[in-house]
Amino acid sequence: MASEAARDQNNRNEGENGDRGFCGKLMNKVVEFPRKLKKLGQDDPRRIVHSLKVGLAVLLVSLLYYFQPLYDELGATAMWAVLTVVVVFEFSVGATLGRGLNRILATFLAGALGFGVHHLANLSGQTAHPILIGVFVFLLAASVTFLRFFPRLKARYDYGLLIFILTFCLISVSGYRDEEILEMAHKRVSTILIGAFTAVFVCVFICPVWAGDDLHNSVANNIEKLGSFLEGFGDEYFKVAGNTESNKALLQGYSSVLNSKQSEESQANFARWEPRHGKFRYRHPWKHYLKIGTLTRQCAYRIDTLNGYLNSDIQTPLNIQSNKVQELCMKMSSESGKALKELAWALKTMTKPCSAASCHITKSRAAANNLKSLLKTSAALLGSEGIHLLDIVPAVTVASLLSDVVSYAEQIEKSIQELSSFSHVQFKSAEPKKALQPCNSSASSTNDNVPHHVITIHKLPSQKEIGSKQGAAN
Amino acid sequence: MASEAARDQNNRNEGENGDRGFCGKLMNKVVEFPRKLKKLGQDDPRRIVHSLKVGLAVLLVSLLYYFQPLYDELGATAMWAVLTVVVVFEFSVGATLGRGLNRILATFLAGALGFGVHHLANLSGQTAHPILIGVFVFLLAASVTFLRFFPRLKARYDYGLLIFILTFCLISVSGYRDEEILEMAHKRVSTILIGAFTAVFVCVFICPVWAGDDLHNSVANNIEKLGSFLEGFGDEYFKVAGNTESNKALLQGYSSVLNSKQSEESQANFARWEPRHGKFRYRHPWKHYLKIGTLTRQCAYRIDTLNGYLNSDIQTPLNIQSNKVQELCMKMSSESGKALKELAWALKTMTKPCSAASCHITKSRAAANNLKSLLKTSAALLGSEGIHLLDIVPAVTVASLLSDVVSYAEQIEKSIQELSSFSHVQFKSAEPKKALQPCNSSASSTNDNVPHHVITIHKLPSQKEIGSKQGAAN
Numbered sequence: 001m002a003s004e005a006a007r008d009q010n011n012r013n014e015g016e017n018g019d020r021g022f023c024g025k026l027m028n029k030v031v032e033f034p035r036k037l038k039k040l041g042q043d044d045p046r047r048i049v050h051s052l053k054v055g056l057a058v059l060l061v062s063l064l065y066y067f068q069p070l071y072d073e074l075g076a077t078a079m080w081a082v083l084t085v086v087v088v089f090e091f092s093v094g095a096t097l098g099r100g101l102n103r104i105l106a107t108f109l110a111g112a113l114g115f116g117v118h119h120l121a122n123l124s125g126q127t128a129h130p131i132l133i134g135v136f137v138f139l140l141a142a143s144v145t146f147l148r149f150f151p152r153l154k155a156r157y158d159y160g161l162l163i164f165i166l167t168f169c170l171i172s173v174s175g176y177r178d179e180e181i182l183e184m185a186h187k188r189v190s191t192i193l194i195g196a197f198t199a200v201f202v203c204v205f206i207c208p209v210w211a212g213d214d215l216h217n218s219v220a221n222n223i224e225k226l227g228s229f230l231e232g233f234g235d236e237y238f239k240v241a242g243n244t245e246s247n248k249a250l251l252q253g254y255s256s257v258l259n260s261k262q263s264e265e266s267q268a269n270f271a272r273w274e275p276r277h278g279k280f281r282y283r284h285p286w287k288h289y290l291k292i293g294t295l296t297r298q299c300a301y302r303i304d305t306l307n308g309y310l311n312s313d314i315q316t317p318l319n320i321q322s323n324k325v326q327e328l329c330m331k332m333s334s335e336s337g338k339a340l341k342e343l344a345w346a347l348k349t350m351t352k353p354c355s356a357a358s359c360h361i362t363k364s365r366a367a368a369n370n371l372k373s374l375l376k377t378s379a380a381l382l383g384s385e386g387i388h389l390l391d392i393v394p395a396v397t398v399a400s401l402l403s404d405v406v407s408y409a410e411q412i413e414k415s416i417q418e419l420s421s422f423s424h425v426q427f428k429s430a431e432p433k434k435a436l437q438p439c440n441s442s443a444s445s446t447n448d449n450v451p452h453h454v455i456t457i458h459k460l461p462s463q464k465e466i467g468s469k470q471g472a473a474n
Numbered sequence: 475m476a477s478e479a480a481r482d483q484n485n486r487n488e489g490e491n492g493d494r495g496f497c498g499k500l501m502n503k504v505v506e507f508p509r510k511l512k513k514l515g516q517d518d519p520r521r522i523v524h525s526l527k528v529g530l531a532v533l534l535v536s537l538l539y540y541f542q543p544l545y546d547e548l549g550a551t552a553m554w555a556v557l558t559v560v561v562v563f564e565f566s567v568g569a570t571l572g573r574g575l576n577r578i579l580a581t582f583l584a585g586a587l588g589f590g591v592h593h594l595a596n597l598s599g600q601t602a603h604p605i606l607i608g609v610f611v612f613l614l615a616a617s618v619t620f621l622r623f624f625p626r627l628k629a630r631y632d633y634g635l636l637i638f639i640l641t642f643c644l645i646s647v648s649g650y651r652d653e654e655i656l657e658m659a660h661k662r663v664s665t666i667l668i669g670a671f672t673a674v675f676v677c678v679f680i681c682p683v684w685a686g687d688d689l690h691n692s693v694a695n696n697i698e699k700l701g702s703f704l705e706g707f708g709d710e711y712f713k714v715a716g717n718t719e720s721n722k723a724l725l726q727g728y729s730s731v732l733n734s735k736q737s738e739e740s741q742a743n744f745a746r747w748e749p750r751h752g753k754f755r756y757r758h759p760w761k762h763y764l765k766i767g768t769l770t771r772q773c774a775y776r777i778d779t780l781n782g783y784l785n786s787d788i789q790t791p792l793n794i795q796s797n798k799v800q801e802l803c804m805k806m807s808s809e810s811g812k813a814l815k816e817l818a819w820a821l822k823t824m825t826k827p828c829s830a831a832s833c834h835i836t837k838s839r840a841a842a843n844n845l846k847s848l849l850k851t852s853a854a855l856l857g858s859e860g861i862h863l864l865d866i867v868p869a870v871t872v873a874s875l876l877s878d879v880v881s882y883a884e885q886i887e888k889s890i891q892e893l894s895s896f897s898h899v900q901f902k903s904a905e906p907k908k909a910l911q912p913c914n915s916s917a918s919s920t921n922d923n924v925p926h927h928v929i930t931i932h933k934l935p936s937q938k939e940i941g942s943k944q945g946a947a948n
Contacts, residue, residue, distance in 0.1 A: 040623055047623050055616030058639070059608055062647045066604050079644050086615075086640045130540050134533055141560075142529030149514055149521050165532070166560045170553050173536045258775070261733045301732070301775040302782075308878060375867060393849060393870055400871035404782060 046091075049207045054089050057202040061085045061195055077187040084195025089203060093277075094211035094270030096203040100196035101273070102160030107192050110164040111185040114171030118181060121172075133172055141165050155269050211270035212280050217348065218264065219289050222257045222296045223412060224344035229254045229303055230337030230405065234330030236310055237398065248310060257300040264293045279350050285422050292347075292415045299408035306401050309394060325395055328371040332402040335364035336409045343409075343416055352420050352427045361409055368403045520565075523681045528563050531676040535559045535669055551661040558669025563677060567751075568685035568744030570677040574670035575747070576634030581666050584638040585659040588645030592655060595646075607646055615639050629743050685744035686754050691822065692738065693763045696731045696770045697886060698818035703728045703777055704811030704879065708804030710784055711872065722784060731774040738767045753824050759896050766821075766889045773882035780875050783868060799869050802845040806876040809838035810883045817883075817890055826894050826901045835883055842877045 041048045064070050064078040071078065088103060090096045121132040147153055148161050171185055232251050268286040276282045339360035346357060375396075420427035515522045538544050538552040545552065562577060564570045595606040621627055622635050645659055706725050742760040750756045813834035820831060849870075894901035 036624070037620075040620075047620060051616040051620035054619040054639075055612040055614075058615040058643055059612045062608070062611055062643060065647050076648065079648065082643045082647065083640055086636065086643065134536070137536055138529040138533045140529075141532040142525040145528040146511075146514075146521060146525035150510070162560065165528075166557055169532055169536060169556045169560065173539050173556065174550065174553065258771075259733070259735045262736045297732075298778065301778045304772070304775045305779050305875070305878070308776075393874055396867055397871045397874040400867055401779070404779070 046207070046209055050091055050209065053202050053206055054086075056206070057085050057089055057198050058082065060202070061198045064194070074187060074191060077184075077191050080188055080191035081195035081198070084192050085199045088196055089199040092209045092211035092214065092267075092270050093204055094267075094272070094274040096200055098156065098270060098273040099159050100200050102157060103163050103192060104189075104196055106160040106163035107167045107189055110167035111171055111189060114168045115181060115185060117168075117172045137169055137172060140168055155265075156272070208277075210274055210277050210280075211267045212274050212284060212286065213278065215264060215267040215271050215286060215289055216280075218260070218267070219293050219296070220344045220348035222260060222293065222300075223340050223347065225253045225257055226296065226299055226303055227337045227340030227344060229307075230333050230340065233306060233310070233337070234333035237333075238326050238330060251307070251310070254300055254303050254307070257296060258304060260293065260297065264290060279426065281424050281426075283424060285419065285425060288415075288419050288422070292412060292419070295408060295412050295415055299405060299412070302401050302404050302408065306398065306405075309398055324374055325371065325392070325399065328367045328374065329395065329399050329402060331367040332364050332371070332399070332406060335360045335367060336402070336406050339364060339409050340412065343413055347416050347419075350420075350425075350427050352417075352429050357413060361406070361413060364406045364409065368406050371399055371403075520681070520683055524565055524683065527676050527680055528560075530680070531559050531563055531672050532556065534676070535672045538668070548661060548665060551658075551665050554662055554665035555669035555672070558666050559673045562670055563673045566683045566685035566688065566741075566744050567678055568741075568746070568748040570674055572630065572744060572747040573633050574674050576631060577637050577666060578663075578670055580634040580637035581641045581663055584641035585645050585663060588642045589655060589659055591642075591646045611643055611646060614642055629739075630746070682751075684748055684751050684754075685741045686748050686758060686760065687752065689738060689741040689745050689760060689763055690754075692734070692741070693767050693770070694818045694822035696734060696767070696774075697814050697821065699727045699731055700770065700773055700777055701811045701814030701818060703781075704807050704814065707780060707784070707811070708807035711807075712800050712804060725781070725784070728774055728777050728781070731770060732778060734767065734771065738764060753900065755898050755900075757898060759893065759899060762889075762893050762896070766886060766893070769882060769886050769889055773879060773886070776875050776878050776882065780872065780879075783872055798848055799845065799866070799873065802841045802848065803869065803873050803876060805841040806838045806845070806873070806880060809834045809841065810876070810880050813838060813883050814886070817887055821890050821893075824894075824899075824901050826891075826903050831887060835880070835887060838880045838883065842880050845873055845877075 061081045061084075064074060064081055074081075084103060088096060088099045090099060117133065117136050121129045121136075124132055144161050144165050148158055153161065167188070170188075171181060174181065174184070229251050232247065236247055236251060268290055271284070271286045274280075274282075339357050342357035342360060346352065419425060535555045535558075538548060538555055548555075558577060562570060562573045564573060591607065591610050595603045595610075598606055618635050618639050622632055627635065641662070644662075645655060648655065648658070703725050706721065710721055710725060742764055745758070745760045748754075748756075813831050816831035816834060820826065893899060
């Protein structure tokens with residue numbers, strides 16, 4: 001953000017210095033454009049498929065103009081079908097279904113109401129007609145617009161309310177005779193039905209993108225990102241691994257979790273429109289994902305604070321680093337990281353959280369408790385070598401934050417357990433091999449007996465780490 | 475969130491037990507509805523005004539049907555004007571202008587392109603015509619849909635791209651003769667112009683809601699909310715004030731800051747469409763507000779961690795609380811809180827950050843440094859009375875987090891200073907009385923010489939506090 005503002009300022013200065021800077025900038029943009037287009041497609045190939053699907057749906061609905069019998073029936077109102085396809089077709093099935101149903105229902109209801117009002121106004125005579133219609137239009141537009149501020153209505157029915165106002169005004173205001181209005185309403189409803197069905201058909205039956213899948217994966221990926229940070233944090237903070245800039249950069253994957261609330265909420269709203277698909281039945285508890293997402297974000301806030309200590313100038317002195325505190329902090333960090341990765345895997349594959357996750361959590365909790373006992377015997381840390389209390393403040397703060405993170409990992413585990421216990425959610429049981437895994441909470445450093453899983457996420461936090469894991473798993 | 479999921483589960487159980495629960499629920503909803511409506515209006519009365527404005531704009535544009543000369547000219551296409559008003563009219567001026575301009579420009583460009591393609595296809599003969607049109611429609615719909623994924627285009631021109639596809643398809647597909655198409659394109663453009671101008675006129679000239687004002691105020695209010703938390707935190711954590719639940723609840727105002735990113739970004743996008751208004755010139759550096767907003771959120775993450783310690787079971791023992799650490803922590807918290815409130819006031823009133831703010835920051839920094847010196851002499855805290863290191867871990871963590879918060883307050887101050895130094899931003903100079911305020915960084919507890927300002931925000935964090943301040947200011 002800071003660099004963006006600075007760049008803007010520079011651009012403005014360049015602009016003032018002459019037109020050459022502007023031309024150069026324009027050339028740069030033109031040259032960069034195809035590269036950006038390519039990257040956009042590579043980041044998520046479903047975008048290309050979606051674009052082709054929209055082209056296909058528009059093409060299909062424009063055939064209405066070419067089949068003479070259909071065109072004779074519908075005439076110029078066939079354009080409503082094209083219009084419906086373009087505005088209804090969204091990226092995910094849930095969003096498309098939601099918009100389509102909103103549009104159809106709202107058109108139908110508002111059409112009926114508009115016809116009623118028009119008929120009523122006609123009965124009241126030539127003079128009163130426009131006044132009565134005007135009053136109705138004003139009242140309905142104002143009150144439905146106000147309803148759009150309701151958070152619950154806005155989340156699911158905003159588009160429907162908009163179309164309701166629109167159709168009501170179109171039908172009631174237009175100065176036709178009753179029969180013409182009936183015909184117009186009939187044509188409008190049927191063309192909108194054709195358009196909405198075309199959009200939904202293409203959206204659902206050609207490489208569908210389910211909002212529910214996206215929500216499910218993004219919640220799991222967010223937990224995975226926190227796990228990756230925690231696995232790498234201990235080494236990075238205590239400078240065990242080489243302190244390269246690239247390591248630090250690889251740890252930044254968590255930052256996208258901080259602002260994930262709104263996208264998760266809209267995905268959950270879309271998902272509620274979707275029928276049974278894949279592993280998810282209709283009425284899957286999508287709201288529960290928001291709960292898991294909230295816990296993940298709260299954990300991410302602590303991790304953002306921890307991340308501040310990575311870049312802090314004040315570092316713990318070496319003689320402190322080499323002691324038991326360091327070992328326990330690293331254990332808390334790596335074990336809670338592994339636990340979160342296990343939980344992400346369990347959620348993603350819809351397997352009941354296996355003993356491996358709780359095993360890691362138990363270990364990290366044990367490390368936290370050991371650290372507490374250690375801190376009770378403060379002589380182990382202070383005094384003997386002339387170390388001030390100030391010197392261990394960063395380490396103590398990090399330990400305290402890590403202990404918070406362990407609590408959040410426990411809460412996330414509980415919450416995923418809860419999800420798996422909903423009656424209409426089918427979580428597989430863990431493989432027997434995994435379920436029987438003994439949890440040796442007192443084991444101090446050998447964690448090789450716990451199997452690891454590889455989860456593919458869009459931006460891999462650490463290719464190197466995952467590579468070494470794959471080697472271990474095979 | 476947790477309680478919501480539990481409530482859902484209960485509701486489902488009730489539903490199974492009988493219909494009485496369902497009827498009761500429905501009755502409850504019906505009874506609660508008017509209360510909720512009233513609250514919605516009271517929370518932000520501009521919502522009521524906006525609804526009435528939409529009603530008025532729709533009424534105005536529906537007059538097209540009643541003036542015979544206009545109706546003779548436009549005929550049934552007058553409905554495009556009604557449609558335009560309904561879909562273009564948004565809450566803020568920036569959003570309405572953005573949508574209106576997008577719609578007009580996109581209709582114009584796509585109309586011209588569509589006419590060109592239609593003409594070209596006509597030249598190619600009867601058989602090739604539909605094929606050529608089909609190919610063009612498919613290619614254009616697919617490629618423009620793909621462009622909508624570009625984050626920058628999506629932020630400002632998403633609606634324009636949608637309307638571009640729409641109009642192009644309507645014009646090129648419709649099987650009319652050239653003259654008819656020209657007439658249709660002309661009518662469509664003129665009715666859309668009428669609709670868009672009506673919407674913009676009503677939106678701008680009747681109680682306008684400026685997105686820029688909203689962004690400006692929400693960034694300032696967010697800083698103010700953090701300030702309120704910090705002012706109250708010290709007392710609450712060290713149990714100086716009575717430990718009531720209501721105090722804790724009043725401190726929760728900060729939580730809305732955590733998820734403010736997306737609303738700030740969309741407001742900044744809308745604000746860029748707005749002309750000069752009030753204190754803001756055209757090309758006001760709205761992007762810089764996003765930078766301040768980012769710093770505010772990062773500070774809020776630390777505050778969320780601090781808030782966790784308020785509810786934690788592990789509290790610092792009393793003998794620690796009564797010592798110097800407590801005094802310094804409370805000072806850091808309250809001084810940085812006051813500094814943030816001063817900064818919020820400076821930003822809100824567009825006054826150059828006065829010495830009062832930097833004075834509070836200097837004081838909080840001094841307290842942080844004093845705490846550091848104190849921690850160097852660890853004997854003052856430990857040993858003598860059998861206090862373990864473990865006992866002071868929470869206090870040390872809180873002190874460390876508060877020290878982070880002080881750094882963020884400094885960065886926020888710098889960032890507001892930077893905003894006030896932009897060439898086309900007019901910040902007033904601070905009043906001479908305030909500018910001459912002496913900054914006594916060594917003063918230990920008498921802060922009454924620093925004037926306080928009252929800022930009205932939607933949800934007041936602590937009525938009591940503000941009340942007492944008002945008393946002091948008057």
